[in-house]
Amino acid sequence: MSLQALPPELHFGICELITEKDISCLSRTNSLFHYRVNSYLYKFNVRNSKNSALLWAAKNGMKSTAKFSIDEGADVEVMDAAHQTPLHPAAKHGAQAIVKALLDTDKLEVDCVDDRGRTPLMYAAQYGHEAIVKLLLDTNRVDVGLKSYTRDTPLSCATLYGYGNEAIVKLLLDTKEADVNVRNYIGDTPLLCATKHGNEAIVRLLLDTNEADLDVKDCIGDTPLLCAARYKHETVLKLLLNTGRVNVNARDRYGRTPLSHAANDGAEAIARALLNTGEVYVEPRDRHGRTPLSYAVWNGHEVVAELLLDTGKVNVKSKDSVGRTPLSKACEKAHEEAAEASSEQKGRDKRVKLTH
Incomplete structure (x- = not known):
C-alpha cells in the first residue's frame, strides 16, 4: 500500500514522529497531503515551535501564513528576541x-x-x-x-x-x-x-x-525660524513669519540670527522676507563680531549686500573680532579680482609674443 493510500489518522501518526521541516515537505508533496497535513503543520508549530510561523509571517508580509497560524491557535502576543510581537513588524x-x-x-x-x-x-x-x-x-x-x-x-x-x-x-x-x-x-x-x-x-x-x-530651541540653539533660514526653506520661513509670533532676531549658539544665515548663503528671497517684516535688527554682531553685511561681502553675495545697504542701517566700517570691516573686505576682494585679471592679461600677452 502506498503512503498516499493510508487513512488520515495514520498520516497524522506519522507526523507525530517527524520534524516540522519534514511535515512541511510532506504537505507540499501533492494536493492530498496539503489538504490533510497543512493544518496539522501549523498546529505542530504552535505546540512545539513557539509560534515561530506567525512571527515569520508578520516580518515577511505573508498574509496566508499568518492567517493559518492564527486559525490554529497561535499566540498573537508571542515575542521575539527584541520583545516584538507580530504586530510590531x-x-x-x-x-x-x-x-x-x-x-x-x-x-x-x-x-x-x-x-x-x-x-x-x-x-x-x-x-x-x-x-x-x-x-x-x-x-x-x-x-x-x-x-x-x-x-x-x-x-x-x-x-x-x-x-x-x-x-x-x-x-x-x-x-x-x-x-x-x-x-x-x-x-x-x-x-x-x-x-x-x-x-x-x-x-x-x-x-x-x-x-x-514657535521659538523653541534645539540642541544647538536654533529656533524653527533659524532652521528655516539655515536650510534655505523659503516657504516654511514665510509661514512662520506670517504667524506674527516668532522672534525674527533669535540667535543661535554662535550669536547668528536668521538674517545672518540668509546673508551668509546669499539667500536673497529669505533676506528680503526678513527685512520686509520691519522688525529685523539689520546689524546684529555674532560671537566673531561679524554682521550680516560682513557675511554677504565675504562670500561675494552682491544682491544681499545691496539689500542690506539699502536699509540705511548698516555700518560698512563695523569691525569683527580680528579688525576686519565689510569695507576692507570689499576692497581686498576688488584688489584680488584686479590682480587676477592682470595676471590673466599678462598670460595672454606672453602667449601672443611666443606665437610671433
Missing part, C-alpha cells in the same frame, strides 16, 4: 491585512512595547503607513502620547524620520491627545523636525493647532 512593514487579522482576534495588547520602548503605532507612523495608523487608532486602545525609551512619540516619529506623511500627522493631531511640543532624544519638537525637512504641509498643520512653541 506587521505595522512597520505595512502589512495591513496581517495587522487587521491580529486586531480581529481581540486577544492582544495593541500598545505593547519592544526593547526600545516602541509601539506598533510608532513604527506605522515612522514608516508612513497611513492605513495601519488608522486601524490602530480606531481600536481606541492606543496611547498617542506614549514615549519610547528615546522619548519618541507617534507624532515625533511621523515628523522626524523623513517620510513626513501629512495624513498621518493629521490623524494623530485629530485625536487631540498628541503633544505638539514633545522633545525627542536630540531635543527636537515636531515643528523643529518638520522645519528642518522643509515639510510645508506638516508645518501648516502644526501651526494650525495654535499650540506649537
Whole structure:
C-alpha cells in the first residue's frame, strides 16, 4: 500500500514522529497531503515551535501564513528576541491585512512595547503607513502620547524620520491627545523636525493647532525660524513669519540670527522676507563680531549686500573680532579680482609674443 493510500489518522501518526521541516515537505508533496497535513503543520508549530510561523509571517508580509497560524491557535502576543510581537513588524512593514487579522482576534495588547520602548503605532507612523495608523487608532486602545525609551512619540516619529506623511500627522493631531511640543532624544519638537525637512504641509498643520512653541530651541540653539533660514526653506520661513509670533532676531549658539544665515548663503528671497517684516535688527554682531553685511561681502553675495545697504542701517566700517570691516573686505576682494585679471592679461600677452 502506498503512503498516499493510508487513512488520515495514520498520516497524522506519522507526523507525530517527524520534524516540522519534514511535515512541511510532506504537505507540499501533492494536493492530498496539503489538504490533510497543512493544518496539522501549523498546529505542530504552535505546540512545539513557539509560534515561530506567525512571527515569520508578520516580518515577511505573508498574509496566508499568518492567517493559518492564527486559525490554529497561535499566540498573537508571542515575542521575539527584541520583545516584538507580530504586530510590531506587521505595522512597520505595512502589512495591513496581517495587522487587521491580529486586531480581529481581540486577544492582544495593541500598545505593547519592544526593547526600545516602541509601539506598533510608532513604527506605522515612522514608516508612513497611513492605513495601519488608522486601524490602530480606531481600536481606541492606543496611547498617542506614549514615549519610547528615546522619548519618541507617534507624532515625533511621523515628523522626524523623513517620510513626513501629512495624513498621518493629521490623524494623530485629530485625536487631540498628541503633544505638539514633545522633545525627542536630540531635543527636537515636531515643528523643529518638520522645519528642518522643509515639510510645508506638516508645518501648516502644526501651526494650525495654535499650540506649537514657535521659538523653541534645539540642541544647538536654533529656533524653527533659524532652521528655516539655515536650510534655505523659503516657504516654511514665510509661514512662520506670517504667524506674527516668532522672534525674527533669535540667535543661535554662535550669536547668528536668521538674517545672518540668509546673508551668509546669499539667500536673497529669505533676506528680503526678513527685512520686509520691519522688525529685523539689520546689524546684529555674532560671537566673531561679524554682521550680516560682513557675511554677504565675504562670500561675494552682491544682491544681499545691496539689500542690506539699502536699509540705511548698516555700518560698512563695523569691525569683527580680528579688525576686519565689510569695507576692507570689499576692497581686498576688488584688489584680488584686479590682480587676477592682470595676471590673466599678462598670460595672454606672453602667449601672443611666443606665437610671433
